[in-house]
Amino acid sequence: MKFVDEFQNPMLVEGLLKDIKALAKRKVTFMEVCGTHTMALFRHGIRSMLPKFVNVISGPGCPVCVTPTNILDAAIEMARDESVTLATFGDMIKVPGSKSSLETEKALGSDIRVVYSSLDALGFAEKDTRKNVIFLSVGFETTSPGVACTVLEASRRGIRNFKLIVAHKLIPPAMRALLEAGEVNLDGFICPGHVSTIIGSEPYEFIPRKYGIPCVISGFEPIDILQSILLLLRQVDEGVSKVEIQYKRSVRPEGNLIAKRMVSEVFDVCDSDWRGLGRIPESGLKLNHRFMEYDALRDFKIELREVAEPAGCLCGEVLRGVKAPPECSLFGRKCTPSKPVGPCMVSSEGTCAAFYKYSRGSKE
Amino acid sequence: MCLGIPAKVISIEGSSADVEVGGAIRKVNIQLLSEVRVGEYVLLHAGFAIQKIDEKEAIETLKLLEELYEVR
Numbered sequence: 309m310k311f312v313d314e315f316q317n318p319m320l321v322e323g324l325l326k327d328i329k330a331l332a333k334r335k336v337t338f339m340e341v342c343g344t345h346t347m348a349l350f351r352h353g354i355r356s357m358l359p360k361f362v363n364v365i366s367g368p369g370c371p372v373c374v375t376p377t378n379i380l381d382a383a384i385e386m387a388r389d390e391s392v393t394l395a396t397f398g399d400m401i402k403v404p405g406s407k408s409s410l411e412t413e414k415a416l417g418s419d420i421r422v423v424y425s426s427l428d429a430l431g432f433a434e435k436d437t438r439k440n441v442i443f444l445s446v447g448f449e450t451t452s453p454g455v456a457c458t459v460l461e462a463s464r465r466g467i468r469n470f471k472l473i474v475a476h477k478l479i480p481p482a483m484r485a486l487l488e489a490g491e492v493n494l495d496g497f498i499c500p501g502h503v504s505t506i507i508g509s510e511p512y513e514f515i516p517r518k519y520g521i522p523c524v525i526s527g528f529e530p531i532d533i534l535q536s537i538l539l540l541l542r543q544v545d546e547g548v549s550k551v552e553i554q555y556k557r558s559v560r561p562e563g564n565l566i567a568k569r570m571v572s573e574v575f576d577v578c579d580s581d582w583r584g585l586g587r588i589p590e591s592g593l594k595l596n597h598r599f600m601e602y603d604a605l606r607d608f609k610i611e612l613r614e615v616a617e618p619a620g621c622l623c624g625e626v627l628r629g630v631k632a633p634p635e636c637s638l639f640g641r642k643c644t645p646s647k648p649v650g651p652c653m654v655s656s657e658g659t660c661a662a663f664y665k666y667s668r669g670s671k672e
Numbered sequence: 673m674c675l676g677i678p679a680k681v682i683s684i685e686g687s688s689a690d691v692e693v694g695g696a697i698r699k700v701n702i703q704l705l706s707e708v709r710v711g712e713y714v715l716l717h718a719g720f721a722i723q724k725i726d727e728k729e730a731i732e733t734l735k736l737l738e739e740l741y742e743v744r
Binding site for chain 2 (some may be wrong): 559
């Protein structure tokens with residue numbers, strides 16, 4: 309068992325599609341809120357297989373895309389300090405801040421490094437104690453436990469020259485904000501599988517309970533996604549709404565208790581600014597009082613300023629599922645992966661970048 | 673960014689493990705999991721094993737679909 313190939317079996321895909329077609333009696337719109345789902349939908353050509361009644365749209369599932377410009381501006385300001393090594397995940401370095409990007413600053417001589425893991429950044433700090441190593445930390449619930457574990461390691465090993473800019477976000481509050489805004493009519497959520505390996509199924513329960521909208525926690529292979537769509541269609545057909553787990557091989561209803569404990573040991577939940585969605589109550593994480601000394605923003609006394617979005621950019625609407633990328637006048641013209649204007653074109657998981665790569669010219 | 677890659681645990685040493693992903697061996701931190709055993713599969717994310725993969729559940733999911741759609 310490789311847990312990948314087996315879930316791509318074309319004969320099972322065919323069977324699932326037949327059942328989906330039989331159940332799709334009226335127009336339905338399902339939203340996924342995970343960049344990995346965005347990519348999987350395109351890579352496997354799933355939208356083009358679905359009957360025209362079944363519309364799958366992408367929401368705010370890319371952590372790079374929802375990180376506000378002022379966080380990037382703060383990171384750039386810090387990286388210009390000669391005592392600083394700034395480390396972050398790959399996609400972050402290309403995102404334009406209000407005046408520059410980390411990639412540009414790196415070319416100009418700042419010590420900016422791409423890491424695969426927060427532990428790599430901690431390693432830099434341990435190796436060279438003359439440097440202040442700042443980790444620009446973005447990500448959803450999938451990523452925050454590892455970062456929490458890294459902070460606990462730093463504390464245990466007494467590493468003082470390691471700091472973080474924490475821009476972590478929580479997905480269920482963003483789903484609530486989308487529903488409260490009422491801009492899109494949804495018939496179901498394809499819930500993020502890897503976020504759910506950590507948080508389990510309970511945090512989505514308010515969605516069927518309060519809004520009557522079905523939820524299915526889905527894996528990422530074609531069989532997973534199609535089975536999740538079928539489960540959503542069944543709920544719609546039967547007129548019920550509940551949270552179901554399709555991705556049972558990796559998601560337990562209670563999530564990962566150790567990971568959750570570590571996150572709550574290091575972070576407090578706080579209100580947080582999302583690019584395109586604005587401030588959402590209790591939708592972010594910040595270092596709690598015991599780990600304040602690791603807060604780079606406090607250390608550098610940087611206040612986050614409000615920054616206007618680039619003119620004409622529809623990333624906000626795209627992140628809320630209100631507009632599709634081709635509806636933006638910049639898409640594919642002024643805004644391309646090699647010269648992105650908005651964040652959704654920068655990250656490979658951004659909805660605009662995925663559209664550009666896989667479906668330019670087609671109707672998708 | 674929430675990519676999680678299935679990986680097989682090859683050996684364990686303290687809080688880290690060597691895992692196999694597509695033929696390559698990588699070192700990952702296993703502090704987010706309790707009792708990881710050699711031979712088990714875990715999901716890999718940003719240097720950490722974030723959850724165990726339940727092989728029985730995977731087989732069950734596939735078996736149900738295979739029976740339903742008469743695929744063998």
